[in-house]
Amino acid sequence: FLWFLGDIGYADDSFIHSGAYVQFDYEIAYNEFMEQIEPFAAIKPVMVLPGNHEAECHSPNCQLSSTKVHQLSNFSAYVHRFRMPYDESGATSNMWYSFDVPPIHFVNIDTETDYKNAPNDSYTPFTSNGNFANGGSWTEWLEADLDKVDRSHTPFVFVGGHRPIYSVTSCDSNGNPADDSANLQAAIEDIMYSHEVDVYFAGHKHSYERSYPVYKAAKESDSYDAPRAPVHVVTGAGGCDEGHDDDSKAVNASWHVMHDTSRWGYGMIVADETSFTWTQYDAATDTAIDTFTLKH
Template identity: 30%
Template sequence: MELKLKIILLLLLSLTTILFICATVRAGEEVEYLRPPPRKAFRLPWDPKPSSQPQQVHISLAGDKHIRVSWVTTDKSSPSIVEYGTSTGKYSYKAQGESTKYSYVLYRSGMIHHTVIGPLQDNTVYFYRCGGEDPEFQFKTPPSKFPVTFAVAGDLGQTGWTKSTLDHIDQCKYDVHLLPGDLSYADYIQHRWDTFGQLVQPLASARPWMVTQGNHEKEYIPFVVDEFISYNSRWKMPFEESGSTSNLYYSFDVAGVHTIMLGSYTDYDDYSDQYRWLKADLQKVDRKKTPWLVVLFHVPWYNSNEAHQGEADDMMTSMEPLLYAAGADIVFAGHVHAYERTRRVYNGKPDPCGAVHITIGDGGNKEGLARKYKLPQPEWSVFREASFGHGELAIINSTHASWSWHRNDDDEPVRSDQVSITSLIDSGCSSIRVMN
């Protein structure tokens, strides 16, 4: 009798355990993902280098079939030359560039070199060295035709989560990195620009990094320092090549994608230089050559997070009609430290001829995540989550692309959102694509 009682109790215990597990799994489907806390600043080990050795090496696109190589040396007499070729250790070509430096209160930058090399072959690995000094670096040029893949991450900073994000991006087979503002989080402490350059060098020296400014690049001291002197000196983008007069906004082409980088922190009203440049740039777009139109800026226009509500309303009022008339496909923004993806939207409402807006300001900043979202969720908002991560935009052909967002989950990249996006090229929206 005692044995039967034990068996019954054991069965009841097993049944209770099973029911508890099932209830936990079901509850887990409804309970919000438990996000890890912010991580401390990431510190690179001290590694003194010769004054002429290139540091903080990064590359960017500089017009058709050209790449701009940027680096810093503490030796102010170091030449701004880049030697390069398609075989390791064999440099068939050499290019001469320019150098600059800046002062910021008591800080004195090293020599910041910018050298444009090319013309280059598409989809080809090049080996190069800067200033006639080792080490040798290598990069791969983007393809001239589809498919093409972009890695996307904003608001990076220099924390443990930043390192995790960069490690995950390094696992991605991508051609160009897009960064919608807030790079180093130096916040007036200039040596943090140097440490950021060292942190991103392994990736930024191997694939083009195309960036635009965020609020943390704005380091203004009235009557003393220009607000973007650090950013403009270190991260020169192809603004001149795209007919812009400011490093804060520009455009470039990759394969069949025309990408526009706008400035949330420079004038954007109907009478501004940026507005006039954007209108002229959009009028030059040939959708037969570049069927995809992608736009980046820092402050999101569509944001259901409680953080930074309304900050971009004026810019949106001024510029959204231009992007809508031009048939912009995808708009990336940062600033809000969380992830959100919308439907195609225009003027605050779902619209099949509007752009898909993606907020991806969750690269790993020091300020932590923006955890609170507005309720109810707007009808234009599809997916939102406050986690660190990065995105991958794989444009397959002239009409189809795949977007995925990868959460940094315990240092493993977990694909949390994925969607196929069809371009507007054959959408029937062409009747509204006329700008006066």
């Protein structure tokens, strides 16, 4: 299957990059993206989770229409265009859910809304985002979901969210997560650590990064053999009109292994009951640029 970690097609920014400032381009861009993925989506499951670019239509055409600005706010297009197994995993909507592909349990979370100090990005003054947890937080669901994992069936656990916790471009000089990354760390790091999550995968940054096993901004080990803390992978280099991230202020944190902002790429996972291997590839050449194997 294919796993998209948010910012699915950048339909909200299409009016900027196409120059269609007056035209209603949001649904056109979404439809074009869906048509582009159709050849493989017809034969392979495509699993998605929300990013900040799924939040709303904020083009001038939408902002000037009271109907469009409300109907296409608060992740409406994302929620209605995709059907993820949320009900089957005890969640309330496509915004968070989980599924098994043995030997891995995959958990998908919403880093945009419904937890303390969530970013709740909104570019319109007329709408607000969130309240998918009926006034609560999806972190309660996350803990309950991880409590139920059967490690004899799925010995590995991956959590995916759009925003990273550990990135060399969103931490202070000592490697401590900053701003939105710090808020996400406060919400889920202890939960992931106590439930022995193996990897946290994120996007958002237009780059590729890999960490050592890390907890509370401290490198737990140089080894990927049965680590106690999660490894953090930022695989946000799938390509977009905004270009690569600026890494001029990147920090050389102790937990940092690999950081690449020069190539667009994709990752692949190969797993069995005792180990898995993650490999990041250069999309232009299909050559590997980074790999690691984690063993239990």
